[in-house]
Amino acid sequence: MKRSDKSEKQGKGRTLRYYVAWYYIVFTVLVIVLLWVFQYFFLARYYRSARIRAVSNVGSMLIESYMENDIDGGMKRAAFDNSMCIVVTDSGGALITGENNLGSLSYFMRDRVDSAGYYMHQLKQELIESGQPELTKIMKNHALKSEEIIYCRSFETSESSEPYYLYIEASVEPVDSTVSIIREQLVYITIIIAEMAFILTLFISKRLSDPIVNLTKKAKKFAEGDFTVDFEEHGYTEITALSEVLDKAEDEIGKVNKLRQDLIANISHDLRTPLTMVKAYAEMIRDLSGDDPVKRAEHLGIIIDEADRLSNLVNNILELSKLESGTIELSCSEFSLHDKIHDVLTRYTLLIEEQGYDIAFEPDEDRKVYADPDKLDQVLYNFINNAINYSGEKKIIRIRQINSESCTRIEVEDNGKGISKELLPKVFDRYYRGEKIKRDIVGTGLGLSICKEILKRHNFAFGVLSEEGKGSTFWFEIPTDREKKD
Numbered sequence: 001m002k003r004s005d006k007s008e009k010q011g012k013g014r015t016l017r018y019y020v021a022w023y024y025i026v027f028t029v030l031v032i033v034l035l036w037v038f039q040y041f042f043l044a045r046y047y048r049s050a051r052i053r054a055v056s057n058v059g060s061m062l063i064e065s066y067m068e069n070d071i072d073g074g075m076k077r078a079a080f081d082n083s084m085c086i087v088v089t090d091s092g093g094a095l096i097t098g099e100n101n102l103g104s105l106s107y108f109m110r111d112r113v114d115s116a117g118y119y120m121h122q123l124k125q126e127l128i129e130s131g132q133p134e135l136t137k138i139m140k141n142h143a144l145k146s147e148e149i150i151y152c153r154s155f156e157t158s159e160s161s162e163p164y165y166l167y168i169e170a171s172v173e174p175v176d177s178t179v180s181i182i183r184e185q186l187v188y189i190t191i192i193i194a195e196m197a198f199i200l201t202l203f204i205s206k207r208l209s210d211p212i213v214n215l216t217k218k219a220k221k222f223a224e225g226d227f228t229v230d231f232e233e234h235g236y237t238e239i240t241a242l243s244e245v246l247d248k249a250e251d252e253i254g255k256v257n258k259l260r261q262d263l264i265a266n267i268s269h270d271l272r273t274p275l276t277m278v279k280a281y282a283e284m285i286r287d288l289s290g291d292d293p294v295k296r297a298e299h300l301g302i303i304i305d306e307a308d309r310l311s312n313l314v315n316n317i318l319e320l321s322k323l324e325s326g327t328i329e330l331s332c333s334e335f336s337l338h339d340k341i342h343d344v345l346t347r348y349t350l351l352i353e354e355q356g357y358d359i360a361f362e363p364d365e366d367r368k369v370y371a372d373p374d375k376l377d378q379v380l381y382n383f384i385n386n387a388i389n390y391s392g393e394k395k396i397i398r399i400r401q402i403n404s405e406s407c408t409r410i411e412v413e414d415n416g417k418g419i420s421k422e423l424l425p426k427v428f429d430r431y432y433r434g435e436k437i438k439r440d441i442v443g444t445g446l447g448l449s450i451c452k453e454i455l456k457r458h459n460f461a462f463g464v465l466s467e468e469g470k471g472s473t474f475w476f477e478i479p480t481d482r483e484k485k486d
Ligand code: ADP
Pocket: 382, 386, 387, 389, 390, 391, 414, 416, 417, 418, 419, 427, 432, 433, 434, 435, 437, 442, 443, 444, 445, 446, 447, 448, 449, 472
């Protein structure tokens, strides 16, 4: 699938806000449904069993009061507080004491009045047959049109050898009023939860999606080639991390872009200048100096120099691109470091003799090193060439070997103009050339980047120390596990 098709399809997908809103709605509905289910189906049941427990507790409390001769006071309070009808009879069914807070429609009242306590007698029998200390029932009081808890319990007294019976009739009615209050509240709670969920959904989805939308806008600008976009975006950790990564990517892509522009500018400039010179001098020979052997030789010399410069540049570009793409394999072998440095220095004898350069090697004990000899040659050659090119008037260059336990350090030092602090980190970059470098300094701006690639491929540490006006020291270190002592 083509990239554009893909993004078109993605564009039609749902937004983050949509998903957040959906999840929130589903969550809220679930919470509300759960609330309603619990309140509707379980509350009444729970309330009823709690009420039965309460009646049983009242029963125990009343019997205790009876023992303490305070049955009447306790009964009044209990009947009043809990809307109950309480009756105590002896084993024959004769009323000992009683308190009614349910009015004349109370079941026990009607039983006593209309049926001479028939139902209470039945209850007593049921209790005796069950062998349990107490009996609880739920029944419908048709007169009161409500459900009631009927409780019966026997207890021993000091007044009679036969047990007494405590009957309690309590309405379950309050459960309904409580439930209806709770249900009413539930409606409000539902409305409040729904409203809050709505506001929260808006707020959270905005908070989540806003930074993403902002970043996308900025990324769009960036994709259109604006490398000045500031991706900085806060809100939450992931977004901060993403914006940092995008900023970094922008930096890197910006660098690559700048490099590409510089590269084209540099190559075209570096190619155009020698080509113009070649053309100009060739024309000069054709039109003017063709017959003058001295002038002709001089002009031909310039043409040859410029051609050399061109081939140098092309070679360097090729070399660097091969090194960077990794198509060049190192062919490492073991060789003497002293031999290698002396070998490189022989190339400079003419320069030392004719132009007064003071180039010397300050050796340490010789070591055998394991590296690609040709590539190491190239590094030394580039470092020394640069030292010569930028050594200025002093023309003093030192190649130093410093042995340590972990490595052998090679330094190429000059006392030239040095490199400023700002430019120091850039010297190993491709096509970087110090400004105002005279054209007579043959260079392509690629020498040090080739050195960097070679040393990186060898895994050798390298760097440069420099102070403006005092000179520079380019160095690299060959680790000892890559070398053998004599
Ligand atoms: P060039 O072909 O221009 O020498 P290099 O990659 O070798 O390219 O060097 C890059 C730049 O680093 C040079 O243009 C110069 O400004 C600076 N440079 C390199 N070596 C030295 C040195 N020994 N002293 C001062 N400046 C240096």
